[in-house]
Amino acid sequence: GAVVSQHPSRVICKSGTSVKIECRSLDFQATTMFWYRQFPKQSLMLMATSNEGSKATYEQGVEKDKFLINHASLTLSTLTVTSAHPEDSSFYICSAYTDSQLTDTQYFGPGTRLTVL
Amino acid sequence: EDQVTQSPEALRLQEGESSSLNCSYTVSGLRGLFWYRQDPGKGPEFLFTLYSAGEEKEKERLKATLTKKESFLHITAPKPEDSATYLCAVQASGGGSNYKLTFGKGTLLTVNP
Numbered sequence: 110g111a112v113v114s115q116h117p118s119r120v121i122c123k124s125g126t127s128v129k130i131e132c133r134s135l136d137f138q139a140t141t142m143f144w145y146r147q148f149p150k151q152s153l154m155l156m157a158t159s160n161e162g163s164k165a166t167y168e169q170g171v172e173k174d175k176f177l178i179n180h181a182s183l184t185l186s187t188l189t190v191t192s193a194h195p196e197d198s199s200f201y202i203c204s205a206y207t208d209s210q211l212t213d214t215q216y217f218g219p220g221t222r223l224t225v226l
Numbered sequence: 227e228d229q230v231t232q233s234p235e236a237l238r239l240q241e242g243e244s245s246s247l248n249c250s251y252t253v254s255g256l257r258g259l260f261w262y263r264q265d266p267g268k269g270p271e272f273l274f275t276l277y278s279a280g281e282e283k284e285k286e287r288l289k290a291t292l293t294k295k296e297s298f299l300h301i302t303a304p305k306p307e308d309s310a311t312y313l314c315a316v317q318a319s320g321g322g323s324n325y326k327l328t329f330g331k332g333t334l335l336t337v338n339p
Contacts, residue, residue, distance in 0.1 A: 143327075152329045153270070215325075217269035
């Protein structure tokens with residue numbers, strides 16, 4: 110149980126294009142979903158928190174117009190990197206949170222490697 | 227501001243050589259402390275959640291413990307497949323935290339056969 114998927118797992122795009130990453134909780138409903146980015150040999154940095162049906166809350170320094178988050182349902186959240194540039198190249202990871210009695214934690218997806226040329 | 231410090235940054239063990247990883251934290255009220263394992267190029271895999279000082283949890287060769295200031299991840303008789311980065315994270319209690327996690331930088335564990 111508690112499986113989170115991400116799609117695509119890897120994407121290469123040209124500078125200036127937009128890229129959408131999907132995050133799905135497959136066997137549970139997520140109260141909240143989170144988006145992180147991770148640079149090589151560094152820890153996870155939280156980008157934003159999203160709740161179904163409401164606007165995402167972005168961490169300080171994260172451009173909300175550049176990283177668009179849509180949380181359409183209790184099992185799906187999307188991150189769109191708009192007008193991507195090489196400095197946006199990173200490993201993006203989502204997590205899904207549930208506060209049910211059995212599982213009160215964040216479960217992470219496998220990550221998406223974005224390379225912007 | 228919540229802070230998590232993990233030590234050592236890297237640890238190299240021989241197969242069967244037990245050791246411990248440390249996670250020191252400061253948080254304005256602890257709701258939970260989490261341990262994750264991360265393999266290269268993959269998302270973190272959940273291991274344990276600890277909620278209160280004195281609590282312990284075990285899974286195979288791993289045992290996590292918690293005090294009011296730190297947590298330890300004990301690895302007993304490790305195997306090469308235990309090689310990974312181990313991440314510690316805290317979740318603060320109280321309104322406004324929105325259940326977000328603050329992560330440490332991780333400990334890279336290498337177990338040699």
